[in-house]
Amino acid sequence: MSQQLTFDWPVGVALGAEDFFVSAANAQAYAMLQAPASWPDRKLIITGPAGSGKSHLARVAQAQMNALRLDAAALPDTLPDADTDVIVEDMDHLPATANEFMFHLHNQLRHAGRHLLMTAQSAPSRWALPLPDLASRMQATTTVRIDDPDDALLSALIMKLMADRQIMPPASLVSYLVPRIERSYAAAAQVVADLDAASMAQGRPLNRALAAGLLDNRTP
Numbered sequence: 001m002s003q004q005l006t007f008d009w010p011v012g013v014a015l016g017a018e019d020f021f022v023s024a025a026n027a028q029a030y031a032m033l034q035a036p037a038s039w040p041d042r043k044l045i046i047t048g049p050a051g052s053g054k055s056h057l058a059r060v061a062q063a064q065m066n067a068l069r070l071d072a073a074a075l076p077d078t079l080p081d082a083d084t085d086v087i088v089e090d091m092d093h094l095p096a097t098a099n100e101f102m103f104h105l106h107n108q109l110r111h112a113g114r115h116l117l118m119t120a121q122s123a124p125s126r127w128a129l130p131l132p133d134l135a136s137r138m139q140a141t142t143t144v145r146i147d148d149p150d151d152a153l154l155s156a157l158i159m160k161l162m163a164d165r166q167i168m169p170p171a172s173l174v175s176y177l178v179p180r181i182e183r184s185y186a187a188a189a190q191v192v193a194d195l196d197a198a199s200m201a202q203g204r205p206l207n208r209a210l211a212a213g214l215l216d217n218r219t220p
Contacts, residue, residue: 021156048146051185099131
């Protein structure tokens with residue numbers, strides 16, 4: 001039987017505060033985000049694996065703080081307004097050429113009494129920061145980590161990833177998947193993408209039978 005044509009439709013990701021599921025794996029990061037007045041020196045770094053919700057939390061913080069959100073890999077040429085809280089995502093991808101900018105941004109925010117929130121997959125001690133003054137300031141910043149997902153968070157993540165694709169899975173499918181995939185954010189994203197693609201390609205409903213066939217065919 002020939003495969004049906006499939007199209008890579010854009011996925012609409014819900015990133016509002018009400019869409020963030022809090023569990024033991026991310027509760028500390030979420031609580032810290034809700035209380036920026038408690039951040040030592042008004043700085044905070046959130047670390048965690050890819051897909052763990054760091055960008056989601058960054059967008060929640062952006063809305064709550066009316067902050068400017070920047071990508072570390074594409075920082076602007078000039079410093080932002082001094083009276084603005086700033087969020088810098090993916091600090092572990094900061095180019096060497098942007099170290100000076102980040103150093104001056106850090107100092108500007110500190111002197112102005114504004115907040116600086118940063119995200120990364122790894123701790124600042126592992127970032128490639130050739131500027132010693134910047135490295136020391138980053139390593140002195142309070143860091144909170146999002147851990148690998150527990151069962152509750154993994155279930156919620158699978159349901160959210162499916163909802164983002166406008167899929168309404170039966171509850172039995174989610175409970176079937178959770179103990180059978182790697183306990184990681186990346187694995188959850190991959191299995192949802194693979195199931196969606198298989199369902200469209202084969203013209204079959206997304207259910208336990210489809211999931212069982214997909215998981216059985218994976219290389220151990």
